[in-house]
Amino acid sequence: MTHPTFVVHHLERSRSTRVLWALEELGLPYTLKVHKRHPKTMRAGPEIKAIHPVGRFPVLTVDGVALAESGAILDTLADDHADGRLKPAAGEALRRYRYWLHFAEGSLMAPLLVALIMDQVRGPAVPFFVRPVTGMIAKSVNGSYTWPQLADLLPPADAAVAGGGWFAGADFTMADIQMSYGVMAALARVPGADKYRNLADWVARVEARPAFQKAVEVGGPVLLG
Amino acid sequence: MTHPTFVVHHLERSRSTRVLWALEELGLPYTLKVHKRHPKTMRAGPEIKAIHPVGRFPVLTVDGVALAESGAILDTLADDHADGRLKPAAGEALRRYRYWLHFAEGSLMAPLLVALIMDQVRGPAVPFFVRPVTGMIAKSVNGSYTWPQLADLLPPADAAVAGGGWFAGADFTMADIQMSYGVMAALARVPGADKYRNLADWVARVEARPAFQKAVEVGGPVLLG
Numbered sequence: 001m002t003h004p005t006f007v008v009h010h011l012e013r014s015r016s017t018r019v020l021w022a023l024e025e026l027g028l029p030y031t032l033k034v035h036k037r038h039p040k041t042m043r044a045g046p047e048i049k050a051i052h053p054v055g056r057f058p059v060l061t062v063d064g065v066a067l068a069e070s071g072a073i074l075d076t077l078a079d080d081h082a083d084g085r086l087k088p089a090a091g092e093a094l095r096r097y098r099y100w101l102h103f104a105e106g107s108l109m110a111p112l113l114v115a116l117i118m119d120q121v122r123g124p125a126v127p128f129f130v131r132p133v134t135g136m137i138a139k140s141v142n143g144s145y146t147w148p149q150l151a152d153l154l155p156p157a158d159a160a161v162a163g164g165g166w167f168a169g170a171d172f173t174m175a176d177i178q179m180s181y182g183v184m185a186a187l188a189r190v191p192g193a194d195k196y197r198n199l200a201d202w203v204a205r206v207e208a209r210p211a212f213q214k215a216v217e218v219g220g221p222v223l224l225g
Numbered sequence: 226m227t228h229p230t231f232v233v234h235h236l237e238r239s240r241s242t243r244v245l246w247a248l249e250e251l252g253l254p255y256t257l258k259v260h261k262r263h264p265k266t267m268r269a270g271p272e273i274k275a276i277h278p279v280g281r282f283p284v285l286t287v288d289g290v291a292l293a294e295s296g297a298i299l300d301t302l303a304d305d306h307a308d309g310r311l312k313p314a315a316g317e318a319l320r321r322y323r324y325w326l327h328f329a330e331g332s333l334m335a336p337l338l339v340a341l342i343m344d345q346v347r348g349p350a351v352p353f354f355v356r357p358v359t360g361m362i363a364k365s366v367n368g369s370y371t372w373p374q375l376a377d378l379l380p381p382a383d384a385a386v387a388g389g390g391w392f393a394g395a396d397f398t399m400a401d402i403q404m405s406y407g408v409m410a411a412l413a414r415v416p417g418a419d420k421y422r423n424l425a426d427w428v429a430r431v432e433a434r435p436a437f438q439k440a441v442e443v444g445g446p447v448l449l450g
Contacts, residue, residue: 053381069327076323098301102294106330110338117339121362133358137346156278
């Protein structure tokens, strides 16, 4: 069987590991282009804009056509290149698949991003004489927005994977791949997140998958720092 | 033709106007449940958690089954209740549809949310003697994150709707509905956004649609403040 030519533009330590992982799950051959973060800004350079105008990672080219947005890439791979794998065909499982596919970036990432920004706001780069104020601001934003949001979002995610299941139900799907970055970041960074035992067990099941291990082997660790 | 029973749980002045608008575009009858924001916190109360465990808006129930996440709701309506309308069947238009459907919440909303939080950080509720510091923080976060992000994200969106088109191409789709909140918020709030003439023209085309007008008539204005 001949496949299209897949090229993954991957940013080290980023959400783009998900696309490598999806291709590994499907057994599809691809070329990997690794883009480095600038050691000071931690951002990638602008050269990715020649591949896709928005200039963010990941970008997957399929026979030269550039796809972006992780959720759109994973859903496209499931529909066009998976022979019915990794996406439920209908019913409750498809409803759950769609929900978590959008939830990952549409709901979960926003408070995680704000938490990261607040770490910068009160961080060591801030002059010592303003740190009482910056610490107060970070505490206030996290207390009124970040932690209450995550206290709404994480328990239903934890419940969704109770009993050894996956986000769409009994079968592993692209929704699990899409949820991986946010769940791993939440468990690593959110105070008290060790109470989400089902999510921790789900991460252990993820890490046991050979395709995930291969993606990390070729793309590097998922999380920054 | 009999339809399923649709109930929209709508939060005033929020992204949930999009679901009303989609149902109006499809001519599907629905029951509207309007939820008010608390006058101080501007948040909704917890009663929506009885309908959907995550407790966020919008929620659409279809014969009693609760759907959430705007992108997932719109894509489900397109697949199951639209007779082929508002979603391209294949090809380049479907690729564009998927991209903008995910971009709206996956990329565009994060910097807009951070801009709103920074408005709070330097806002009038902050004691006057710390305002020089809070103003400096807001300027620093917006200068290093918010405005550079939006300067990457908005030009390709502007280019996508040049020449009187829609986000997926020549035809209006759910991707336009999904993009509406972020584009309207960006044009209203981002300094210098009046340069995005194609997006402003696209908003004018949106506002001319009878279904959009009906959604605003029954659901109220889209943006806060």
